[in-house]
Amino acid sequence: MRWIEVNSYDEMSIVAASIFTEQLQVKPASILGLATGGSPVGMYKELVKGQQAGDISFKDVKTFNLDEYVGLDQSSPASYWTFMHENLFNHVDINEKNIHLPNGKVTNLAAECVAYDARIAEAGGIDLQLLGIGVNGHIGFNEPGTSFASLTNIVELTESTRTENAIYFDNPADVPTQAITMGIQSIMNAKAIVLIAFGEKKLEAIEKLQSGVVSEDFPASQLLNHPNVTVIYGGTK
C-alpha cells in the first residue's frame, strides 16, 4: 500500500486527479470505478478542468459507480446518479451509454446485483477504482461485518452511515435504509485502487488502516491484501 500524506483537501484532490489523468493518458479507453460523497468532489473538479484544457478525454471511458440507494429514482436530487451527473458527467465529454450505476429502483434487485458484476466483467474489469472511506471503515456501502468474498449486493445501512449521509437529504428520515453496492471482492478485482480521505473525522479510520490488522469488522482493511492501492490522506485532530 502506498501512502501519500497531504496538507489540504485541495492537495488531496490534485494528487488523486493526477493519478486518474495519467491513467486516461496511458489508456484513453479506461474502465473507471467511481465514488460519491464529499471526498471526491474536488478531484472531479480537477478532472473537469483537465478535460476542458484538453489534457484528457472521457470519450472512450466507461465508468462504474460503487453504489446507489435502494428505492430512489435516478432523478432524485439525493441519488448517486444525480450526484455523478452534477459533479462530473455533465461537464465532460463522456458518452451517456458508457455510464453505469447500480439501479436501486428495479423490482428484481438480486438480478440487478448479478448483472452489475457481469457488466463490469464484460467491459474488461475496472482499471482504476476510486474509494472514499466511512468513519466505520466502510467502502462503497460495505458495512462492518461484510464478507470479504462479497460481490455486488443489497445492504442494510447502519445508523452511523445514514447519519453521515443525511446532509444530502432534506430530512434525515428520508435517507434510505438499504443500498446496492459493489461488494468487497468486486472492489478488490480492480487492477488499481485510490482511496482518498481528508479531515479529522476520517483520521481514526486511516489510523486503523495503518495499524495493518485485516478484519471483516473493518471492511477497508481487506485493501491491505491488494497489490496496487494508493491512499491519499491528511488532516489533524
Ligand SMILES: N[C@@H]1[C@@H](O)[C@H](O)[C@@H](COP(=O)(O)O)O[C@@H]1O
Ligand atoms: N457510499 C458512500 C461511500 O462510498 C463514501 O466513501 C462515504 C464517505 O463519504 P464522504 O466522502 O462524504 O465522507 O459515504 C457514502 O457512504
